[in-house]
Every structure is written in C-alpha cells, then in structure tokens.
Amino acid sequence: MNFSFDHMGVANLFAGDFNAVTFSIIGMLLVFVGLIIISLYIVSLPWLLKRLGKRPARPTDAADKLAEQQTIDQEKEILMAIATAFYLDQNFPEENQKITWKSHGDVESPWLISGRVQGMAQRTHVTRRVFPHR
Amino acid sequence: MNFSFDHMGVANLFAGDFNAVTFSIIGMLLVFVGLIIISLYIVSLPWLLKRLGKRPARPTDAADKLAEQQTIDQEKEILMAIATAFYLDQNFPEENQKITWKSHGDVESPWLISGRVQGMAQRTHVTRRVFPHR
Amino acid sequence: MNFSFDHMGVANLFAGDFNAVTFSIIGMLLVFVGLIIISLYIVSLPWLLKRLGKRPARPTDAADKLAEQQTIDQEKEILMAIATAFYLDQNFPEENQKITWKSHGDVESPWLISGRVQGMAQRTHVTRRVFPHR
Amino acid sequence: MDFTSFFNNTAIAHLEWGNLVMILVGVVFIYLAVTKDYEPLLLVPIGFGIIVGNIPPIAGMPLGVYSEGSVLSYLYFGVTKGIYPPLIFLGIGAMTDFSTMLSNPKLILLGAAAQLGVFLTFLGSLYLGFSLKQAGAIGIIGGADGPTAIFLASMIAPELLGPIAIAAYSYMALVPVIQPPVMYLLTTKEERRIRMKAPRKVSRKERIIFPIVAFLICTLIAPGAITLLGMLFFGNLLKESTVTDRLANSARNALIDIVTILLGFTVGASTQAQTFLTPQSILIFILGALSFVVATAGGVIFAKIMNLFLKEKINPLIGAAGVSAVPDSARVVQAVGQKEDPGNFLLMHAMAPNVAGVIGSAIAAGVLWSVLGKFQ
Amino acid sequence: MDFTSFFNNTAIAHLEWGNLVMILVGVVFIYLAVTKDYEPLLLVPIGFGIIVGNIPPIAGMPLGVYSEGSVLSYLYFGVTKGIYPPLIFLGIGAMTDFSTMLSNPKLILLGAAAQLGVFLTFLGSLYLGFSLKQAGAIGIIGGADGPTAIFLASMIAPELLGPIAIAAYSYMALVPVIQPPVMYLLTTKEERRIRMKAPRKVSRKERIIFPIVAFLICTLIAPGAITLLGMLFFGNLLKESTVTDRLANSARNALIDIVTILLGFTVGASTQAQTFLTPQSILIFILGALSFVVATAGGVIFAKIMNLFLKEKINPLIGAAGVSAVPDSARVVQAVGQKEDPGNFLLMHAMAPNVAGVIGSAIAAGVLWSVLGKFQ
Amino acid sequence: MDFTSFFNNTAIAHLEWGNLVMILVGVVFIYLAVTKDYEPLLLVPIGFGIIVGNIPPIAGMPLGVYSEGSVLSYLYFGVTKGIYPPLIFLGIGAMTDFSTMLSNPKLILLGAAAQLGVFLTFLGSLYLGFSLKQAGAIGIIGGADGPTAIFLASMIAPELLGPIAIAAYSYMALVPVIQPPVMYLLTTKEERRIRMKAPRKVSRKERIIFPIVAFLICTLIAPGAITLLGMLFFGNLLKESTVTDRLANSARNALIDIVTILLGFTVGASTQAQTFLTPQSILIFILGALSFVVATAGGVIFAKIMNLFLKEKINPLIGAAGVSAVPDSARVVQAVGQKEDPGNFLLMHAMAPNVAGVIGSAIAAGVLWSVLGKFQ
Ligand code: NA
Numbered sequence A, B, C: 001m002n003f004s005f006d007h008m009g010v011a012n013l014f015a016g017d018f019n020a021v022t023f024s025i026i027g028m029l030l031v032f033v034g035l036i037i038i039s040l041y042i043v044s045l046p047w048l049l050k051r052l053g054k055r056p057a058r059p060t061d062a063a064d065k066l067a068e069q070q071t072i073d074q075e076k077e078i079l080m081a082i083a084t085a086f087y088l089d090q091n092f093p094e095e096n097q098k099i100t101w102k103s104h105g106d107v108e109s110p111w112l113i114s115g116r117v118q119g120m121a122q123r124t125h126v127t128r129r130v131f132p133h134r
Numbered sequence D, E, F: 001m002d003f004t005s006f007f008n009n010t011a012i013a014h015l016e017w018g019n020l021v022m023i024l025v026g027v028v029f030i031y032l033a034v035t036k037d038y039e040p041l042l043l044v045p046i047g048f049g050i051i052v053g054n055i056p057p058i059a060g061m062p063l064g065v066y067s068e069g070s071v072l073s074y075l076y077f078g079v080t081k082g083i084y085p086p087l088i089f090l091g092i093g094a095m096t097d098f099s100t101m102l103s104n105p106k107l108i109l110l111g112a113a114a115q116l117g118v119f120l121t122f123l124g125s126l127y128l129g130f131s132l133k134q135a136g137a138i139g140i141i142g143g144a145d146g147p148t149a150i151f152l153a154s155m156i157a158p159e160l161l162g163p164i165a166i167a168a169y170s171y172m173a174l175v176p177v178i179q180p181p182v183m184y185l186l187t188t189k190e191e192r193r194i195r196m197k198a199p200r201k202v203s204r205k206e207r208i209i210f211p212i213v214a215f216l217i218c219t220l221i222a223p224g225a226i227t228l229l230g231m232l233f234f235g236n237l238l239k240e241s242t243v244t245d246r247l248a249n250s251a252r253n254a255l256i257d258i259v260t261i262l263l264g265f266t267v268g269a270s271t272q273a274q275t276f277l278t279p280q281s282i283l284i285f286i287l288g289a290l291s292f293v294v295a296t297a298g299g300v301i302f303a304k305i306m307n308l309f310l311k312e313k314i315n316p317l318i319g320a321a322g323v324s325a326v327p328d329s330a331r332v333v334q335a336v337g338q339k340e341d342p343g344n345f346l347l348m349h350a351m352a353p354n355v356a357g358v359i360g361s362a363i364a365a366g367v368l369w370s371v372l373g374k375f376q
C-alpha cells in the first residue's frame, strides 16, 4: 500500500505476461462494440417495430372494427366505474373507497377501470395506449 | 434439497409420530378460532363502548355545561394562538416560527393551540374530537 | 447487571482514584465552556462579517457599477435561458427537457440559468444572493 | 491477454439455454405488467430482476445474489432473513382500511375458509415427498400473499425461497385469470345476482382500538404471526390514530416503495436458471396453481354453507375474495358479479373477506412455523 | 400432535402477569398519545412496540428483539449500535431553525445550566450503587433528549438501554405535567410577567456559517459528541445552505419518519416483562423523574442569577426550556407565561435555550462517554 | 481525574496541521457549493464530512469511519461494499430521459470515445508504479462518474477509495472550469458555430424496450457492469413503463437523496489527514485532472473525425459531453456554444453523448474489474 516512485517505468506496462497496452486497446474496443451495437439496435428498432406491427394489422377492416368495439366496451366499463364510484360514495360517506383506490393506484387489473378513467382525463395517453398495445 | 418422486405416498402424511392430517385440521381450526374471536369482538365492541360511554354521561346537564365551557375556553385559546402567530409574524418576519411549527406538526401538547386552530378549518374534525373524546 | 441496594453509599462517588464529584464539576464546566464560546462567536460574527465585508467594498462606486453590470449580464442570461427553454419546448414537445431540469433541480452550474430564473420569481432571494455573496 | 481470454470474460461465452428461457420469462413478466396491468408494482421489478439474474456471471467476481460479498447479496439479505416482508406489511397496514370488515364481521369467516388452500396444499406436498418444512412453505402459496409466503419460506425452507416467491407473485398477478372459472363452476346464476345491503358506518374509536385488539387475539393464539401481524396492525394504528399521520404517510410511500423495489428485484435475480430450472420448481408451480384454486373454492363453498343459516343471504362470489391478494381478488368479484347484474356493487363487500384473508394467512403461517419449525 | 401440545404452542400458555401489566402500559401510552396529544410520534410506536414485545414468544422461534436471527433483532440493531439516534439528529437538524438562538446568544447559557440534571443524577445513581458507566447513562436521561439517551446508553451501558429509553421518552411526553409545578415554585408572579424584546433579524450568511463553527467548537472540546452533533449540524447545513434543499427535505421527512418508526417500535418491543420489570428499572424511572425536575430548576435558577447582572431582565420561565425536549418545553414556557399575562409571547425566546439544551446535552454525553467509557 | 487528563480527552490536544488543512478543504468545498453552485448535492455532504472526519478522535472511542463498531463505520459499510453506488444509479435511471439518445444514435459513439481518458490514465498510473488494480481504479476517475469510481475502487482497490472518490467528485464539480479550455483549444470558431437539427420524436414503446435491450447488450459483453447498469436500466424501466410511477418516484426522491447524504458524508469523513495526506493521494489528484482533460479531448477529437464522414456535420463541442458528469458537461457545451452563437441550442444534443458516457464508463469499469480483479 505504501507508494514510492522507485517502481516508475515503462516496464510496468508489460509486467509478467500481462500486456497493459493491448488490454487497454481491447478495453476501448469493447466499450465501442457495446455502444455501437446499442446504436445499431436503436437505428433498427423503429423499422423492426413497424414490420412487427404490420402483421397483425393486415386485416385492417376487422381490426378497426375490433378496436372500435373495444372502445365502446371500454366506455361502457368507464360509465359503470363512475356509477360504482357514485354508489360507493353514497353508501360509504367516510371516504373508505378513496383510500382503497389510492393504495393501489397503479394496479387496475382485471378491468382497468380506474386506469381508463384516468385515461379519459389525459386523452392522448388513452388513445396511444388503447390502440397500438392491445 | 434434491427432490425425487421416490418418496411419494400417503405414508408421508403420518411419518414418525406426526399426524399431518390432524395437524392440518387443528391448523384450520386455529385460523377459524382467531377470526371468529375477532368477529365476536367486533360485534360486541359498539355495545361495550355504549355501556362504557353511558356512565360519565349520566349527569347530562352538567356534562353539557362542561362541554360548552370547554368550547368557550378553547375558543379563547384559539384567539390567543392567532394573536401569538400574528405577534410572531410581526417580530420575526423571516418565517422562523413557521418552520418551528412545521417540525412537529402533529405534536400540540400541552395546550393544543395549533391543533385547534387547524380544527377550525376542518370543522367536522373539531366537533367530532372535542366532544366525544374528552 | 444484577442490581442490589447493598452497594449504596457516598463512598461510591470516590471509588478507586476516580473522584466523581470533581468529574461532574469539570463536566458542567466543559458544557458551559462550549456554549459560552458559541455565544461569543455569535456575538462577534456580525462584527467580523462587517469588517471582512468592508475591504472589497472600499471602492464603492466601482463595486456598485460591477454589481450593476453583473445584474445586467445575469438578466441577459436569464432571457437567453428563457429563449432556450422556449426553443426546446418547440422542438421537443414530449417534455424531455422538463425531466432533465427536474432531475438536477439544485445543480445549476456553470451559468446558473435556472437558479437565476427561479430567483426572478422570488426577488428577495435574488437580490440577497447576488450582491453580498459575489 | 488475447481475444480468447477476453471472450471468456464476456457473459455470452457462458450463456446457457436455461438463461435464455428465464430472460424470456422476465420479458413476459414485464410485458404482462405493461400491457395488461397485472400487478405491475411486482411484475416489473421481478421481471427485470429475472433478466439481471440470468446474465451468467464470471467465476470469481461477486455479482449475483448468491455470491458472497456482492452488492446483490447484501440487498438479498432482507429477503433471506425475512426482513422485507414485515416492512411491506407495515406499509400495507398504513394503507388498509378495515372499515368494511368492522361493519360486516360475519364476512370475516370467508377469509378463514380460504385458508383451506394452504393446508390441502401442505398435505399434497407432503404426499409428493417434500419434507415437512418444505411442504409447509409450499402450502402457504395458497395464502395468496407474497410477503407472507417469502417470510415463511425464509424461516423454514430457505432452499425453496426462489420458486415459492415467484410462484406466489405470479399467481397473485394471475388472479383475474385463475379465479373466474372456479367461481362460475361453483355458483348458480341466481347466487351471482344476490345483492347485499350497504353496511353501517364505523366510528373512529372502533378503528383505533381494532388493530390493538386484533393483534392481541391473533398472536396470543398463534405467536408465530407476531412479526407479520405486529407490523400490519402497527401500520394500521399509525394510520387510524390520525395523530401519527406523517409516520403513516412515510410508511405507505417511501418505505414500502423502496422495500418493494429491493424485494422484487432481488427475488427476481435469485432465479438463475442453473439452480432454478428444476423439476422441483415446476412441481411447486403446479402445487401453487392448485392451492389458488382450492382456496377460491373454499371461500365460495363456505359462503354457500353460511347462506344455509343466514336470513340475509350473502353473495357467494365474495367468498373468492377470502384468498387475500388484496385488492385484486375483490376486483375479480366485482367484475364477475357485475357481468351478471350491472347494477350490483360487490367491491366493498368483498374487501371484508379480502383483508380478513390476509390476517387468516398470517395466522396459518404462524401455526405452520411454530409447529413445523421444530422438525429437521 | 394433540391439543395440549398445540396449546403449548400458543402464547396464552406462557402469558405472565408482568406481560399483562406491560401490555396495559403500552395501551396507556397509545391512549395518552391519541387523546392528550402527548408526543404521539414517539408514544404510539413505543406503545405498540411494548404490546408486541410482551406477547410471550415460543422457545426456539426467533421472534423478539433479543432473539438472534429474528427480524426484530435486525431492526433493533440500529438501536443497540447507536445508529438510529444520529440519523434522527440529522432530520432534526434539517428542521431546526437556530435563528432565535443566533439573535439572542446570552440565552444559550440557560441550555448549559439545565445540564445540572445530568450530572446530579449521575452522582445520585452512583450513590445508589450503579456502576460508573450505568450511572452516566442514567444521568443523561436528565438531558431530556431521547436520541442522546439511547445513543449514550448503547455505547456505555447497553444492559440498561430499555429502561433508559422508555424513561427518557416517557418524561419527554410528560414535560407539560412535570415542569409547571417546578416553574411556579421557583418564580414570583412578577418574574413570570416579565416581557422580553423582539430580537434582531439574522442574515442567511450567519445561519450558513453557524453549523460549521458550532460543530468545530463543540467537538474540539468534547470529541465524544462528534456523531450526534456532526449529524445535527450537517442536517442544519443542508437546510440553511438552500442549495441542498432536496436533501434536507428527504432528511426531515422520509428518513426521520422511517427511523422514528423503527426506533420507537423496537425500543418498545425491548420491554419484555421478564427482563424489564425489575427494581433496577423502577429506580431508573424515579431517577429519571428527579433529573427532569433538577434540570428544570437548574435552568430557572440560572436565569434568575443572570438577572442579577443584566440590565434587560429575562423572564426566568424560559430557563425551563433549557432541558431541551424540543419544542415541548418551550411550549410549556409559553403556556405558563401566558396564564400570568395573556399578552406575553415567550415561545420564540424559549426556543433559544431549547435548542441550546440539545447541544448542551450532546456535549455532556460526549464528556461522559469519553471519560467513563474507559472504565469497566 | 485532573485538568490535564481532561485536556487529553479533548480533540484540541490531538489536532495536527494536516487536520486543519483538511478542515479548510471541507470549508472550501461548502463555499464553492453555496456561492458557485458547483454540484452542491455532492460538495456540501462531502465538505461537511471532511470537517467531521478531521476532528481527531480519542483513542479507544469508536467514532470515525475506520473505527470498528462506530456509527460512521456502519454507514460507511455502504461505501466499502459498493452498495450505495448502484442505489444511486437506480435513482439516476429513474430520472434519466434517454429520448435524445434514442433519436440520435450516432452521437452515442462520442460517449465511447471519451473513455479514452480511462484507459490512458490507467496506463499512466501503471507507469508511475501503481499496482494493476490500483491503476484500474485510478483510471476510472476519467469516467467522470462518482458512483462508478467508488464502486470500482471498493471492488479492486479499497485502500485508495478515499482519494479516488474525492478526486472524482471534485473534478465533476469543476467540469465548468476544466473543460472549456480544452474545448477552445481543439475547435475552430466555425466548428463551434455549427448548428444541429432537432431530432425526431421517440415513441413510448421504444423507450420501454430500450433499457431491457441495452442492459442485455452491455452486460453480455461486460458482465462486470451487471450491478451498475442493472440498477441504472431498472430505474429507467420503472420510469418509462409508466405503470410503476410510484416506485420510480420513490427511487428518484427519497431513496437517492438518503443514499446521497450517507455516501457524501461518509466519503468525506474518510479523509482523515493522518491517512489521507500522502504523496499517493496527491498523485491521484494530478492523474484525475489529466484523465478529465484526456476524456474531454477524446470526445471532441472523435467528433471531428466523425465529421470527416458525415454529411450533416455535428458540432464537435458536444463531444466534450461524452465524459458523462451528467448534466454538467452538457451544460458546459451549451454555454460554450452559446457564447459563439447566442441562437445555438446544443444542450439537448449534448445530452445524448452525456448519458452514453455513463453507459460507456460502466462498461469500462466492468472490463477493468473482470480482468484486473484476478490479479493480486
Ligand atoms: Na390469504
């Protein structure tokens, strides 16, 4: 641990059978390889997503109808959710249900009620989410 | 730790002097006993609270007067608190006292000044708290 | 660890070569010494700050002009910062830059843009900070 | 120092098929969380943890959860010593509202009935040849409560902790898939349409006293539940007392979030294919699925039995919520009930057996621990 | 496997009278916190911890704080190693405003005078036969500062940690009950009516430099105070520098809340009747009460002595705030003063000796530790 | 028990010149943070920690970070075991927006080029006579990333942890002082005036998939980066998935703040003059400064080389942001660019190499660790 300048010298870079210069070059290369692959991945992803996205989208009419139907279904559910909330509010005036919702803000399975209700407020989110993801 | 199917068999449930079936039944019973006692406690608590609550409430007139007097006392204290706050605000314009209050938001002993001032804002809280609890 | 009253007595205060009474007196003195030095420091600090502050303040006119110039420079920078923010907002509508600013809310080096923009809103802070500190 | 030795220092050189399978499992977990909203707070950390845990490490470098001195091993310490689950229970307690249970005490029994899944799975595991301790730890998957399962496994069968934890959380996420078929099978259309009356209001005093008394009742019977129920009811007291709001707030936000992140991530990272992909793990997954089915059936059937004696009938669907998996199983009940009768609101009623199921599972875990803990 | 052996696995079978007494104590703590608002942030966690710690555990199961490998023992680690108190001081520093002290430096001396309670109690404990280290740890109860008391006890008398911690926190909660009689006894009506002038404004620069200089002064004299005062002034610097607002914010919210929960709960859980209900503990409680009385008297009397030399008299009531117990004793001062003269506002004046008392106690603890730590 | 022995129990009696120097350094750190706003979140905790660490402790009292059983030693545990850096990376991941990088993938290469500083400093340190492991740990200072430097040092050269950490953080704070001269030296006025086009918008899907794929790519090549990059990308997934918002929120607030406080404070406290003020430490500081210069030059020169092949020229200034030091070096780029052309907005473009530099440094650290970790 004690440091002294006595050991200074180029020989240190090649001590034992370890060539520190070669190692450094390979190290730099590995850094470049990693980041270049990431670059290539990024470049190709939009293209990949588009190609993957096209296949299920082929029967456009059917898909459109399905999406439309889903939206209608969801809106029904949202209305139902609002009705539920109203009912609960009437019967449990001590804000019980509020706490229950809050406690799992992000977990809306199975019918995603609150998620969709939230979505109503942030329209861009809903539309982005509803169509391409499902 | 290594698992094999060689040890499969009903005999496993009665290995040694340990009867796993009896144990499971007793286990289920214990779960039921615990939750049944909790149910019974819940059923009986309102009744208990009412019975306990009646005794001090007997001399109704006196109690009412006391409560009224307490409310008046409290309102005096609240006014005093507001006066204090105002005084402090005048003399320590750099919001020193704000920080001090904040640091113990929930601890208002001994005279509950800030608690009651808060209460003024949320009236339901004050009334609920002041009368039945003290 | 077992406690008994058998060992009660004044002799305990002088057991071995340890005089507990002397120790307590010295202990109290140390507490006082510490807090008295703090008092003296507090009393002398404003005086010290004033004396230290006077030296650079000597050529008052020049200093004032410098401060004024700095303020103008800063305001230019603030305008530039607002322009930057506007530009970013136009070109990155997905609120990227917001997140980046937020993530290091307090770190505004090197040109303190956001710090000064914040300061604009809380004028007292800016003026207090800009002049006596720099 | 040549390219070959360098290649041996990469992880690709050591990648096995099992790792790829597990990485895919991790990706599926994240996919389900993001697109289906299945318990994302659990599945995202576990899923990414699985991916991290299946990058094959280099020999001699302390990297994985099982590698002494590694950072992940220090973070995993909270799992192996059972520290994270009680802290999560503290936060859950600070967000749980026991009001519906207090206003509907008879529904509590449904939370007891659902523990049938625990004990039948225990017996099934014994039959298959697992040791007593292992069988107990596998059985508790039927409690449908991740923290409880991890806690008991860490105490009596640490060697099975990984698969038990993953199974428990997977099925909790899959509750909306597993439960409805069982519920339809065991109930008639008329039963599913039963409406229930709005329960009474609960006073603040009742809510403050409840966590103290409930803790005493449960742990005097099953002292093994002290740690989990102590924290659960402590958190609830912090919430209900209202004078300790700021503590309850930190418990149900910063504290539970941080512990959830660390628990999920390290549990995920404990699934290195080399030790995880065994017939034993697959058996545990099958037993876990069965225990969820049995627990659901237990709750529903017990509700039907209760109806034989009750004047005001209860909707047997809410028996399914007795498995806990708060609040997902209560939501499944609401969804199934509403499909039959869109004007039927079972959610709040289902919350009563739901939270009672948490208590019931903790008691069951305490009983299993206290008795089985003594065996080898 | 019969009902008898099952019964032996329950906690009821092992419950002793002492446990019932302690559970009742825990309930009383919670009751006082909820209905009287006495330091609820401390009394609720400690009270529930006492209840948890007095469910008799089953032999062989790692459950309690003293049981190796139990979850509670890991959480208690922060108490036994003295880790929690400095973290609490960090948070306190990040919420403390030293302005009133900076604008009124002579009032600092009152915070020194109140440490009389520490040293007299130390001598009294020695007289009664406690060892030097034990006496030092008992004496610090008179510092009226829970974290300081726990820290010193964990360092020099860990065997007394439980009773010392409970005594310190109990009396801190009871400050509004203990102090007023002493204050009335030692002051005349005229003294209590003394009004004090509003102090000067303090610059930001002064407030930023203060924690650094004060830390250097205190610890160069009493290096034993490095840990506590280092954290206290560090937290204060985070607050006053304003450039580290977000750190100060997390320190005085999430961090201090989480540590307070864990500290209170585990300290409470360390009071198992079997080890806690001893004559020794009762003695410590009596000595603790006396030390609070002596500390209060010390502050008030010193204020009266100071008045002999001062032109602008100070109200001797604010001497009582020198015991620390921030901010409760300052509020007691305000309440007592206002009863005599409703227009008299002593609160901010009392904050100066109040925070000075925290520093004074930490110095006293440092001195006790550095000297007594060397004895057996 | 006389005054002399008391004096020997004070810290003044043991104060050395070195301590005074270090205390002054701590004060300067705090001064720079408060008045110049140089990385205050790092410099204030480290600065106060330096002051605390240089109060000379009393022999036999567990006080400092190196003193077994002291509170500071427990808090320092997270530094010596490398636990804090990955937790900080978790929080950084949860606040990092990789969008600009995703929309500008070619700029990522600048983040690779800047790692030249790491490997040249490694060779320089070897030349000066440091051991292989020490040289690797010193080299990583050129990564301009405090947590990465601490992590690698704790793994392969714990004896140099103090000076390496202080050097890394000091130069990160001094980025606005170190980088501009290098940038001016290597670029022409015309180059500095190059404007860049606004990049394309990135979809949510791309942002969610990115952390998973990037983690796999990096760690399959350099498994030594698992811990740091696992946490970084995990945090980013928590943020981008949007279904785990509350976890991301706690990770980038309470968690990272608390860890930053503890890390900065204890790293500062590890600089006791008696062990810190050595020729070795000074050498490390000189090497650290050089590595920052080389890294900056590497990034700028590589950008100029890229321009030889690109139709749409990039502004070579943004190469300087490849050193990481997020987001300070990106801001330096913006400032230097804007001086030349007030209408030129390089900040967002510079963020791409900036975050790429973080990934690049972590890969470099993983490579150094996996190869050098095997030597004595
Ligand atoms: Na359950």
Ligand code: NA
Pocket: E142, E143, E144, E145, E322, E323, E324, E325, E357, E358, E360, E361
């Ligand atoms: Na005190």
Ligand code: NA
Pocket: F142, F143, F144, F145, F322, F323, F324, F325, F357, F358, F360, F361
């Ligand atoms: Na870097």
